[in-house]
């Protein structure tokens with residue numbers, strides 16, 4: 001059930017990233033509102049299991065790199081989810 005939910009989230013993200021109407025943004029990757037919304041869903045669901053949901057504003061973007069490197073394995077995020085959650089967190093600042 002959990003695996004299905006994660007697959008659904010990633011599937012949706014994949015569809016969103018392939019939607020032609022997504023405006024082209026310069027830079028290494030395209031970050032859309034939908035992409036960040038998916039990151040927020042993963043963050044909301046994965047990061048409050050062991051402690052209160054952290055406040056993205058409590059740490060710098062640089063600090064979040066290290067925090068996510070230690071927390072993503074704890075939350076059992078794959079690389080894509082790790083990146084999505086990180087991008088969501090730094091977008092909140």
Ligand code: HEC
Nearest residue numbers: 043046047048049050051054067070071072074075076085
């Ligand atoms: C399996 C349990 C677990 C999960 C899931 C988890 N954490 Fe944590 N988290 C901890 C523990 C334990 C600590 C305190 C000890 C430590 O820093 O390793 C912590 C500490 C933190 C801190 C404080 C670090 C600091 O330096 O002040 C932040 C921020 C944080 N977690 C963010 C997250 C985020 C974001 C996620 C989701 C990706 C997450 N955590 C998921 C267990 C978890």
